[in-house]
Amino acid sequence: AQTIHQWPVAEIKAVGSPLSLGCTIKGKSSPNLYWYWQATGGTLQQLFYSITVGQVESVVQLNLSASRPKDDQFILSTEKLLLSHSGFYLCAWSRHFNQDTQYFGPGTRLLVL
């Protein structure tokens, strides 16, 4: 069975500080990977997707970047946090790109002060 793990569970960070969030998928080789952002009680906004190791495509520009250093790992980061970065960050995977069910991780809650 596939499992998806996100770290950390939650973060409180200062404006202007750096950030790194991680996601690991176990039990599935060559997954398609996605990063989403969600405001409290809001809809999901896809940020990045990756079809293969080393390749990441940006969907929206939010002063964030993403990398896929390993087949099973997806990293979301920024050098300078903004207040608007607060929210719930979700990592997801699918077998096929986009036209397929996406399976989400437990998420990381971020509060920027």
Next chain:
Amino acid sequence: QQKVQQSPESLSVPEGGMASLNCTSSDRNFQYFWWYRQHSGEGPKALMSIFSDGDKKEGRFTAHLNKASLHVSLHIRDSQPSDSALYFCAASEPYNVGDNSKLIWGLGTSLVVNP
């Protein structure tokens, strides 16, 4: 304009009752639809997908798709308090190589099932 619109924004039903959620797309290119459920503090979980006109039933959940009217619905019979959650409709176009096609999400319907 939101390409995937959900209604109602919130819904309250008694335990054992029927909950009906609606989703309408404004883009005729959308061919694939999903319903996801998100409990508070958790990641969304896919309930079901529907790609063809008609009904699709999985346990207490029935989805209905009408591509001509760009409408998809979700019906939950015998609703339970554990069904209380945020429900999202998501849609996508057929994928073309080189496309940045992605899943488009509705704003969600908040369902409360009262014991």
